[in-house]
Amino acid sequence: MPNVVNDSAVTYALFEARDLASRPRFWLVMIGVSLVLGLVGPFGTFETLPIAGRISYWSVVCLVSFWVGFLTSTVLAGLAEDRGLPDPVAVMLGGLGASLPIAGIVSAMDAAVFGASFWSEIARLLPYVAVISVVVAALFEVMIGPDTIPVIAAETPDLPEWTRRLPAEIGRDLIALQAQDHYVTARTSKGETLLRTSMTEAEEALGAYGLRVHRSWWVARQWIDTIETRKGRLMIVLRDGARVPVGRVYRSAVRKALQRPK
Missing domain, CATH: 2.40.50.1020 (LytTr DNA-binding domain)
Structure with a gap:
């Protein structure tokens, strides 16, 4: 395997994304999470947005950040494993790598909707997003059930x-x-x-x-x-x-x- 960013890791990530997107349970979970966050209104969105705005805001944040994070972490973990790193290390690096675009997306949303400073937001959010990304990537690996x-x-x-x-x-x-x-x-x-x-x-x-x-x-x-x-x-x-x-x-x-x- 060439030591460059090749299409093998990208092909695998797209294959996994298509498989995940074909599962109705995945979309039910995403809709449920978006609705719950929209109704609860965490991080100040309850006071600043009406209910329709909150649901729209959290739906966009959940969907975009999930897919960007999923594809990024899957590609990076695949490249890391291909270079001989142990699977847990590859998963951790994938999660850490995905935290930057996810934090960027959320910061851009906050800047557009609330007028927050993009750079201040990304500096504030990145440590939290990094921890969450690594945990989610690890849980995603562990929770896949056995199958033959x-x-x-x-x-x-x-x-x-x-x-x-x-x-x-x-x-x-x-x-x-x-x-x-x-x-x-x-x-x-x-x-x-x-x-x-x-x-x-x-x-x-x-x-x-x-x-x-x-x-x-x-x-x-x-x-x-x-x-x-x-x-x-x-x-x-x-x-x-x-x-x-x-x-x-x-x-x-x-x-x-x-x-x-x-």
Whole structure:
């Protein structure tokens, strides 16, 4: 994966946003939150705005800040994870990164509606928004319920020429590859070996025989049993029971390749 802002993290974020936007429960929650805030009128809006104005104000703040924050944090967390950072650290950085545009949106709204100073507002709000953004990002990950999703059955493919590099004693029934610095550990149904190659080179040579599912993992299609989600983490479950993590920026491609269209 190139060390630049690429479209992989953005593609994943848009995929997740479309999936979330298709859920009626999400919109019911957003409407409920907007109505409650509009009726209660926190942060001085009860005294300064009529009820219709309060509901409109909080609806715009909730919707715009949520989507900007969601997309920003998802992209940044994906890029952080793609560079090898642990998932909790990636989530925290995503939440912190999202706090700046969210604080900017709320400050701009306050400046437009109440005549407040934009820079004073953003300086006042940013620390609070940063804490809330990190907490919400963490809760969003944890609260995603467990789910096991069957995948499209793979046809038995022809063995790629690349598998001839495997020692005869472990056979050519390749299950998975794992990156190890400048080497790759190749695992078959009979054992494993260390090869001096890169994941990118192996992935290109193996083609449709398998999928790159993580910066450090590749799996053979015929060995994939199900996709499992648990506490926000996506895993590939193999036929032998092993679980392989799916990197954030690979999730949309993995789902598209393995799940039947709805």
